[in-house]
Amino acid sequence: MPKQIVIADDSESIREILAFSLENAGYEVMVARDGLDALRFFDGQSIDLLLTDYHMPNLNGLELIVKVRQIENYKFMPILVLTTEKQVDIIREARDSGATGWLLKPFNTEKLLQTLRKVIR
Amino acid sequence: MNSFVEKFKVEVSEYFERLESGLLQLEQDKENLQVIGEIFRIMHSMKGSGGMFGFDLLSDVTHDLESLFEIFRSKGQTVDSEIISFTLNSIDGLKKLMVEHPSDEHQLLAAKLKSDTQLQITRFSPTNLDGEFGQLFSNNIEKGNEPNQITYYISFVPDEDIFSNGTNPLYLIDELNALGECNIQVSFDRLPSLAEIDPVKCYTSWYLFIATTENIETLQDVFIFVANSALIKIQKVSNENVIHQEAVLAAFLNAEINQETWNLVEPELPEPERNNEIVRPEEKEVAGVLLKSSLEISKNSGFTQTTVDSIRVDSGKIDHYMNLVSEFITAQSRLEQISSNLKNQELELITETFGKLNRQLRDNAFDMSLIPIESLIVRLKRLIHDLSKSLDKQVVLLTEGMETELDKNIIEKLIEPLLHIIRNSLDHGIESKNERLAKQKDPIGTISIKASTIGSYVQIEIEDDGKGLNFEKIREKAAANGLISIDAKITDEDVCQLIFEPGFSTSELVTDVSGRGVGMDVVKRSVQAMRGSVELVSEKDRFTRFMIKLPLSLTIIDGLLISVSGSYYIIPSSVISKLYLIKSDLLRKVSNPVIELDGFELPYLNLHEEFDGDGKIQEEQLS
Numbered sequence: 001m002p003k004q005i006v007i008a009d010d011s012e013s014i015r016e017i018l019a020f021s022l023e024n025a026g027y028e029v030m031v032a033r034d035g036l037d038a039l040r041f042f043d044g045q046s047i048d049l050l051l052t053d054y055h056m057p058n059l060n061g062l063e064l065i066v067k068v069r070q071i072e073n074y075k076f077m078p079i080l081v082l083t084t085e086k087q088v089d090i091i092r093e094a095r096d097s098g099a100t101g102w103l104l105k106p107f108n109t110e111k112l113l114q115t116l117r118k119v120i121r
Numbered sequence: 122m123n124s125f126v127e128k129f130k131v132e133v134s135e136y137f138e139r140l141e142s143g144l145l146q147l148e149q150d151k152e153n154l155q156v157i158g159e160i161f162r163i164m165h166s167m168k169g170s171g172g173m174f175g176f177d178l179l180s181d182v183t184h185d186l187e188s189l190f191e192i193f194r195s196k197g198q199t200v201d202s203e204i205i206s207f208t209l210n211s212i213d214g215l216k217k218l219m220v221e222h223p224s225d226e227h228q229l230l231a232a233k234l235k236s237d238t239q240l241q242i243t244r245f246s247p248t249n250l251d252g253e254f255g256q257l258f259s260n261n262i263e264k265g266n267e268p269n270q271i272t273y274y275i276s277f278v279p280d281e282d283i284f285s286n287g288t289n290p291l292y293l294i295d296e297l298n299a300l301g302e303c304n305i306q307v308s309f310d311r312l313p314s315l316a317e318i319d320p321v322k323c324y325t326s327w328y329l330f331i332a333t334t335e336n337i338e339t340l341q342d343v344f345i346f347v348a349n350s351a352l353i354k355i356q357k358v359s360n361e362n363v364i365h366q367e368a369v370l371a372a373f374l375n376a377e378i379n380q381e382t383w384n385l386v387e388p389e390l391p392e393p394e395r396n397n398e399i400v401r402p403e404e405k406e407v408a409g410v411l412l413k414s415s416l417e418i419s420k421n422s423g424f425t426q427t428t429v430d431s432i433r434v435d436s437g438k439i440d441h442y443m444n445l446v447s448e449f450i451t452a453q454s455r456l457e458q459i460s461s462n463l464k465n466q467e468l469e470l471i472t473e474t475f476g477k478l479n480r481q482l483r484d485n486a487f488d489m490s491l492i493p494i495e496s497l498i499v500r501l502k503r504l505i506h507d508l509s510k511s512l513d514k515q516v517v518l519l520t521e522g523m524e525t526e527l528d529k530n531i532i533e534k535l536i537e538p539l540l541h542i543i544r545n546s547l548d549h550g551i552e553s554k555n556e557r558l559a560k561q562k563d564p565i566g567t568i569s570i571k572a573s574t575i576g577s578y579v580q581i582e583i584e585d586d587g588k589g590l591n592f593e594k595i596r597e598k599a600a601a602n603g604l605i606s607i608d609a610k611i612t613d614e615d616v617c618q619l620i621f622e623p624g625f626s627t628s629e630l631v632t633d634v635s636g637r638g639v640g641m642d643v644v645k646r647s648v649q650a651m652r653g654s655v656e657l658v659s660e661k662d663r664f665t666r667f668m669i670k671l672p673l674s675l676t677i678i679d680g681l682l683i684s685v686s687g688s689y690y691i692i693p694s695s696v697i698s699k700l701y702l703i704k705s706d707l708l709r710k711v712s713n714p715v716i717e718l719d720g721f722e723l724p725y726l727n728l729h730e731e732f733d734g735d736g737k738i739q740e741e742q743l744s
Contacts, residue, residue, distance in 0.1 A: 010166070011166055011169075011170050012128055012132060013128040013129035013170055013173075014173065016124075016128060055162045055165055076285065076287055078287035079286075084168055084169040095349070098286050099287075100287035100346060101345070105172065105173060118296060118343075119287065119288070119289065119292060119346075120289075121292065
């Protein structure tokens with residue numbers, strides 16, 4: 001069974017390029033426009049990875065992570081945060097919220113998959 | 122790929138529109154942090170996406186613009202008109218840069234936009250140089266590839282709770298394995314006895330040799346996500362591949378304790394409690410070993426020992442504990458009842474001891490889940506700080522009794538209502554500086570929060586010295602809504618309670634300030650949901666005061682067990698003010714049943730009648 005990945009990003013183009021790259025690599029992808037939208041996927045079904053943008057309307061990436069981590073099934077699920085800078089503050093905040101790691105934009109497919117391999121197989 | 126680019130172009134044109142309208146809004150209201158935040162966020166998105174889709178110039182310029190707005194967003198500087206028109210001009214420039222194959226002309230334009238932006242940035246932060254230099258240096262470090270295989274020794278000791286953020290350490294070992302030839306040892310030294318094993322903890326450590334052509338930075342990069350949740354050590358063993366030379370490896374391990382040339386993977390995110398600000402080159406080894414534990418630091422480097430007098434416990438565990446204690450109390454009450462029926466002296470004795478212990482256990486559990494109100498005040502301070510700035514009102518916050526403790530569940534649920542009230546006070550209560558001066562009040566407004574414990578209740582008072590409620594308007598509105606009749610003569614005190622009625626929007630009513638209509642009924646509802654109450658007193662142009670009364674805890678209620686006509690009822694102790702033992706001849710019935718107590722005639726109810734009993738009071742129950 002292919003790994004299930006949830007993508008949360010408010011930019012449609014980023015969502016699509018992520019979905020495109022990940023589907024090509026054999027993952028199954030669910031996309032959400034923002035944190036609130038993403039939450040609907042976490043209804044107990046098996047999800048292998050959450051890939052979320054940092055800045056998003058409604059529920060931002062960190063708020064989303066905190067919410068998802070509170071749900072029993074996703075306590076140990078890997079979560080990666082998309083951010084543009086290797087800002088210590090942002091990364092620390094993300095990690096404190098429960099993120100597993102981060103992915104710096106811009107990235108290419110190779111970098112994306114390489115980072116993913118750090119947290120899922 | 123092209124369809125993505127097209128999508129992106131559409132997106133960017135939307136971004137441009139939103140930026141422009143945001144900037145124009147900012148022109149009217151230069152301190153609107155929400156708009157500044159939105160502008161910042163759009164710049165940030167454009168920067169990130171621009172690079173993804175090959176619009177590097179766009180990405181470059183927005184990077185600088187983002188830094189510029191960061192100054193206004195979080196460094197407390199205020200936007201001026203020059204910034205707004207400058208940014209609008211830059212957006213026009215950015216539109217020209219939206220080409221897939223930029224010419225020299227485009228490069229020039231981008232460079233100009235960038236240098237102009239830098240000028241603006243220096244205008245607001247003349248001494249801020251460190252960040253840029255830092256970047257310059259880090260960019261200059263070249264990753265030289267060494268052709269020869271080098272052997273490294275890596276020890277990887279994850280923290281026990283490394284799984285809790287979704288990390289699987291095995292993947293990192295796999296990643297290393299892909300970088301070169303590995304000789305891996307797994308250690309289960311930390312594995313506790315079977316009974317103590319927590320299945321969600323990591324007890325495994327890895328020690329490995331790797332022969333690789335990659336440089337040490339690449340190896341460190343493998344651990345980048347876990348640099349703060351594991352003890353990682355990477356040392357060079359040899360400048361060639363010695364992975365099959367067991368003797369060399371063994372000799373290395375033996376000498377390892379005295380090794381001085383190893384490299385520590387510096388934690389990506391330093392944490393103060395790890396004391397790694399003391400890491401200096403000559404102390405590296407000491408610090409490296411001790412990075413794990415501040416206790417050991419004090420042992421080896423003469424730091425004063427800090428005694429640990431508190432531990433952190435997951436709040437879920439406390440909740441669970443409280444639930445168990447509640448169950449326990451219920452079981453114990455049943456035991457007590459059975460024991461009193463059986464009249465077995467031995468049983469009664471042990472039940473009594475049991476009860477005593479139980480009460481202590483309960484008090485102890487109860488105490489554990491209490492946290493001081495102080496923890497909540499930070500949030501309120503923040504709101505007051507932010508909002509008073511955006512409303513251009515000067516306000517000081519006075520607090521009293523912040524050490525008062527409340528159940529943490531109540532504290533959590535209290536945040537929203539308190540934020541509501543404070544927001545309302547700031548927005549509608551406290552007047553602007555000029556208005557206050559005209560009323561001969563202190564130009565600086567005051568909001569005070571007082572907390573105190575009264576019996577098994579905590580009372581929280583929130584008071585502002587603003588304009589108070591507009592009683593007339595509330596009456597009008599209430600009459601219009603049919604809550605009271607038009608000619609009803611109700612006191613100001615009663616009028617105050619009206620604003621807690623559902624659907625009673627106070628937005629355009631109590632105040633002339635338009636905007637958020639804060640539904641006070643929500644406040645009342647959430648306080649009542651915690652078995653608390655809220656009251657309001659106000660005096661025109663003097664003050665508005667909210668008084669919230671809350672039970673100390675949600676989990677355990679002290680109660681008085683009574684039996685009426687064969688059924689048992691529990692009355693929470695918190696609503697009982699006094700108990701009297703009464704002979705039935707004290708009961709009188711004039712037009713209504715009354716009883717004379719402490720010199721007052723008070724109405725009473727006969728519960729036996731009320732609960733469908735025969736109404737006959739058995740005298741022996743009263744004696």
